[in-house]
Amino acid sequence: MKGKSSGPSRGGPRKPGAAPQGRARGAVKAARARKPDAPRPAPNPAPKVAAAKSAPVKASPAKGVSLDVRQFRVGADDDGIRLDRWFQRHLPDVGFNVVSRWARTGQLRVDGARAAPGDRVAEGQTIRVPPAEPKAAEIAKPRRVRPQLTDDQIAFAQSLVIHRDAQAIVINKPPGLATQGGTKTDDHVDGLLDALEFELDQRPKLVHRLDKDTSGALLIARTARSAAHFAKAFSSRTARKVYWAIVMGVPSIEDGMIELPIAKQPGTGGEKMHVDEEEGLPARSRYRVIERAGNRAAWVELQPYTGRTHQLRVHMAAIGHPIVGDGKYGGKEAFLSGTISRKMHLHARRIRVDHPDGDRVDVRAELPEHFAASLVSLGFDLHAGDLPLDEEIARKPTREDEKKVAKAHAKQIRKGRKGERRARGASGGAKSGGPKSGGAPRRK
Structure with missing residues (x-):
């Protein structure tokens, strides 16, 4: 039976105190693996981040991603806002286009996940922001100086x-x-x-x-x-504007509403509008005939319920009654012969709008000379023009109005009776020296 030799290994006798050759080879291999002479890298502690304070963080290089990133902690005041809004508050020098580009290339992240400018952030989240980019030198625009008034x-x-x-x-x-x-x-x-x-x-x-x-x-x-x-007030149509106009001919309906969509007329560079049923914007105008000069002309009140460009002029021309003097929309048929001025006869007579401090601004503007002279020439009564607005007209109470009045009257009666009961209870208590024993207090 063969066994392992207990004698010295090949290569000669072993020196006293020397390690066996097999062990020496293993020690060399371990030494090479450990590299004891090179210091071990200390683990990087997590960077401390806070709102509006950046801390550089080392990141593994990746295509399209910068190494010197910054991180920010979302504060309580920014909880729930959009990411692009966060940049406006804390990094206003970073424009929206830059934020969008960072988002597209994956450089903008929230809690490690890719983020978009429209995403909302929450308190405590960490926003990863690439390093600031050098801004191109801005060319100072010359400040426009208004001319001094004489x-x-x-x-x-x-x-x-x-x-x-x-x-x-x-x-x-x-x-x-x-x-x-x-x-x-x-x-x-x-x-x-x-x-x-x-x-x-x-x-x-x-x-x-x-x-x-x-x-x-x-x-x-x-x-x-x-x-x-x-x-x-103007955008919500709560402001009221009342115009006066002299129009060609007399509308067959004395109180009418014109509802025709209006759009820019092609080929005019936006200088002229026209009725466009397919692509026009909704437009509503009300007119009321104040007086008529036979069949020749009429003095009308106009109220725009929308605010389209040239709305009143376009609408009156569209129904066949252009404003006198408005050759742009009425052509040659928009002028009266004789002493009537060729200027346009459209005047913003009244404006009424709620005042920011309460109450209302309600102002009437006097007519220009040519308009007033035309009214006189056509035989119109200058005092007949100011028609009351619908809400200013005293109307007969409706059934609903009567119910409201009856309900309010009944409420007043109940309050009066309740007051009488309280008065009787108070006088009774005073005569008897106080409330009866065991009695509950009266509910007020």
């Missing part, structure tokens, strides 16, 4: 004011003066607003407009707060 311009602008309070100004805009500037238009109301600062020392703001050839009441806001209030 004394005559200031006096003219202030002469147009027909109402003024702490929040609003109403002017009576003359025909021929544009509301805002444009191509080859240097004279306009917007250029005169510096003259209407008065004691507030801040430039007023336009909140609606009138066509250049339309005269009448134009509301102007004096503060940013009133501008927002009035703009909302």
Whole structure:
């Protein structure tokens, strides 16, 4: 039977104190694996992050992903907001386009997951943001300086004011003066607003407009707060505007509603509108005949229920009764012979809108000379024009109104009877020296 030799291994006798050769080879291999001379890398502690404070984090390189990233912790004030809104608050120098690009390339992450600008973040989440990118040098735009108004311009602008309070100004805009500037238009109301600062020392703001050839009441806001209030009133159609016009012919219906959609007329560069049943925007106008001059012309009141460009002019021309002097939409048929002026006869007579401080702004603007002269020439009564609005007309109470009145009356009677019972109970208690023993207090 053969066994392992207990003698020395091959290669000669072993030196005293030397390790066996097999063990030495194993020790060398272990030493090579451990590399005891090289220091071990210490584990990286998790970076501390806080709202609006960045901490650099080392990340494994990946295509399209930057190494020097920043991390932010979402605070309680930002809980539930959109990610792009978070950037607006805390990193306003990072534009939306940059945020979108980071999201597309996977560099923008929330709690390690890819995120989109429209995602909402929650308190405690970690937002991973790539390093800031160098911004291109911005070319400073020359600041536009408004021309200094002359004394005559200031006096003219202030002469147009027909109402003024702490929040609003109403002017009576003359025909021929544009509301805002444009191509080859240097004279306009917007250029005169510096003259209407008065004691507030801040430039007023336009909140609606009138066509250049339309005269009448134009509301102007004096503060940013009133501008927002009035703009909302016009957009929600709570503001009421009443126009006067002289139209060709006489409408067969004396009180009518025109509902025809309006769109820009192709080929006019947006300078002219027309009725477009397919692609036009909804438009509603009401008219009421005030007086008639035989079958030649009529004096009408107009109320726009929507705010389309040139709405009243387009609608009246569409029903065959263009406004006198409106050659743009009525053509040659929009002019009366004789002494009647060829200027357009459309005037913003009245504006009524809720005031930001309560109550209402309710102002009427006097007619320009050519309009008033035409009314006289056609034999109209100047005092007949101001028709009451629907809500101002006293009407017969409906059945529903009567029920409300009866209900309120019954409530008053019940309250009176309840007061009498209390009075009797109080007088009885005083005579007997107090409430009866064991009695419960009366519920009030």
